[in-house]
Amino acid sequence: MDSAEWDDFGPWIREVRGPDEVPRLFRGAGIEPAGCRLVLKVPRSIDRRNARPEMDLYDHLIAVEEETLAVLGRRDGGYDAVRLPFDHIVAIEDSVCLLDGRLGLHTADGAAVVIPYNGASRAPIQRLAGLLRGSYLPFAPEPLPPAGQPVPYLGGVETGLVTAYHRVLAREPEMRLVSATARRPGLRSSITLSDGREILILHRRDWFGRGGDDYSVVVTVLPRPRISGAEVRPFPRRRGICLVTVQVAAARLRFPVPDGPELDAFLAALSHLGRPPLP
Numbered sequence: 001m002d003s004a005e006w007d008d009f010g011p012w013i014r015e016v017r018g019p020d021e022v023p024r025l026f027r028g029a030g031i032e033p034a035g036c037r038l039v040l041k042v043p044r045s046i047d048r049r050n051a052r053p054e055m056d057l058y059d060h061l062i063a064v065e066e067e068t069l070a071v072l073g074r075r076d077g078g079y080d081a082v083r084l085p086f087d088h089i090v091a092i093e094d095s096v097c098l099l100d101g102r103l104g105l106h107t108a109d110g111a112a113v114v115i116p117y118n119g120a121s122r123a124p125i126q127r128l129a130g131l132l133r134g135s136y137l138p139f140a141p142e143p144l145p146p147a148g149q150p151v152p153y154l155g156g157v158e159t160g161l162v163t164a165y166h167r168v169l170a171r172e173p174e175m176r177l178v179s180a181t182a183r184r185p186g187l188r189s190s191i192t193l194s195d196g197r198e199i200l201i202l203h204r205r206d207w208f209g210r211g212g213d214d215y216s217v218v219v220t221v222l223p224r225p226r227i228s229g230a231e232v233r234p235f236p237r238r239r240g241i242c243l244v245t246v247q248v249a250a251a252r253l254r255f256p257v258p259d260g261p262e263l264d265a266f267l268a269a270l271s272h273l274g275r276p277p278l279p
Contacts (some may be wrong), residue, residue, distance in 0.1 A: 003053040005057055006051060006055075009048065010048060011048075011121065013117060013118070013124040013125065016033050018033055023061060025079055026072050029070075031070060033063075035065070038128060039063045040063075041058045041061050043058055045059075059074045060073050064128065067085060069083070069084045069132065070083050071105075086132065086135040086136045087136055087137075088107050089107060089108075089136045090107060090249045090251050091106035093105075093106070094125060094221075095217070095218040096217055097205060097215050097217075098119055101122060101125065103115040105132075110252070112251075133221060136223060137198070137225065154191075155182065156184075157180050157182055158189040158214075160217055161203070164202050164217045164219070165177075165193070168219070169193075174195045176194060178266065178268075178269045181258055181262050184258070187207065187208060190255075192265070192269060194224065196224065198221055199222040199227075199270065200220070200221055200222075202218070220253065223248070224269075224270070227248055227270055228247045228249070230246050233245075241256050242256070244263070
């Protein structure tokens with residue numbers, strides 16, 4: 001039995017550069033690494049000591065092809081395959097809480113593809129997300145609305161999100177701080193940035209938790225020109241908080257935002273239409 005896959009197995013996402021590095025489960029799928037911009041293999045979440053040479057040790061094979069993203073996922077007895085044209089991807093969520101990583105791809109039909117991964121291996125996922133962001137919206141930025149308020153203040157924003165914000169700016173210096181929500185009773189912090197082309201929202205997995213979610217960081221990316229609308233409603237049983245539902249094709253993403261300047265800035269970043277009336 002060929003033990004190369006087992007010999008190489010660990011918790012890290014690895015780039016696949018040749019056909020011999022494709023996990024054996026996925027070798028019949030027709031993925032040619034030489035013809036792809038990036039191919040990644042995502043390992044199963046099992047300890048090395050529990051792995052065996054005869055096991056299929058990779059949960060996913062992800063390939064950025066010329067015009068599509070191919071995602072192959074292991075299941076009992078085989079694998080499932082999804083191929084997404086780049087313009088079918090309408091939002092990206094990269095979420096990490098310690099070692100628990102999840103990449104979520106929202107699609108134009110309202111569905112989502114979720115890829116779990118080891119949070120210690122985030123760099124390849126960020127590279128993948130960068131390639132997708134460069135492909136799903138291949139035109140120039142739209143201008144942002146003129147800034148009518150001072151630059152938002154980051155005081156009171158949770159430290160983990162401020163750290164994530166500075167990391168984003170180091171990679172993407174063209175991003176502009178749009179709004180920042182300080183932590184308050186009943187609502188966690190969030191930070192919104194935009195360069196006119198995309199909107200990035202940094203937040204926790206649990207928007208409302210009082211504790212137990214002090215380590216998660218979610219980066220939600222919306223392609224701004226493809227946003228078709230936003231609905232604003234008061235959040236039930238949460239005074240002073242509104243629920244903003246952003247429509248991108250058939251996908252609907254929801255964000256709780258405090259009523260007031262933060263809401264006005266968030267809606268202005270979404271579009272030039274201004275703030276819709278509350279129902």
